Amino acid sequence: MTGPVLAVDVGGTKLAAAVVEPDGTIAAQATVPTPVSPDAQIVAAALDNLVREVAARGPSRRLVGLGVGSAGPLDPLAGTVSPVNIGAWRDFEILDALRDVLPGRPAVLAGDGHCMALGEHWRGGYGDRSVLGIVVSTGVGGGLVIGGRVHSGGTGNAGHIGHIVIDMAGPGCACGGRGCVEALASGPMIAQWALEQGWSPGDRPADARTLAADARAGDRVAVRAFQRAARALAAGIVSAAALIDLDDVVIGGGVSGAGDVLFDPLRAAITDLAGLAFVRRVRVHESTLGGDAGLLGAAALALEAARA
């Protein structure tokens, strides 16, 4: 069955929903802050209100499916989510909670990194190319699209580029491991390293956005901080490319907004670190969809489920 679908993107700071047409056009869209509450039902009610409001604003044709992308960890088969940054939800049955919105229609759940990668793949016209999507933000997430489909892995968690180990003696990571890409290249870790090296944001927020502005203005520590993060990302990308024979990498998330101060050293580091021709050919792109990539990927999953 074809027709518009409902797409949902669940994050620690915001909840987003959209009605998406089969060609990828967003017909209606809204976002609300994620409630900060220990009560699972309060967060659920905010999502339910948002989803119903967006569904009502969409086309009058019947919605044919529901796609949900969520911060992890999550269990796509069980339909449950336990986002690190939404403490009220532990094994929260998100698909059951939303099933009343579209009774009798297929509902699918996937990680936000998977949805971002799929959205970029779909709307970016990558076709049969193998694409790694990377979200560089508070953490470093990602997803793989191979042969036009998300590669989910045994538990639905494949594509966690942020937790590829690139420095065996590196700093501890939020995941409990050590030396991960995320421990060197997430927004907070880039800013923290810069502060340790003497960077002073003054009365501005001590975050990656401020640091990026200073890097663009030529601040030496800020420039080095992005060079270091870029080299960490490059190491992860080169490792992934060697394993999977990647064609393209699309990078989104707030930190990607740094632009050339991140992407120039990133491309240079890939050239420096990669040896084999099939690894060196990987191409890095800045996201063109921004925050909509996750919603579009969730929509793509819903459209596929509705056609099945």
Ligand SMILES: [Zn+2]
């Ligand atoms: Zn890690």
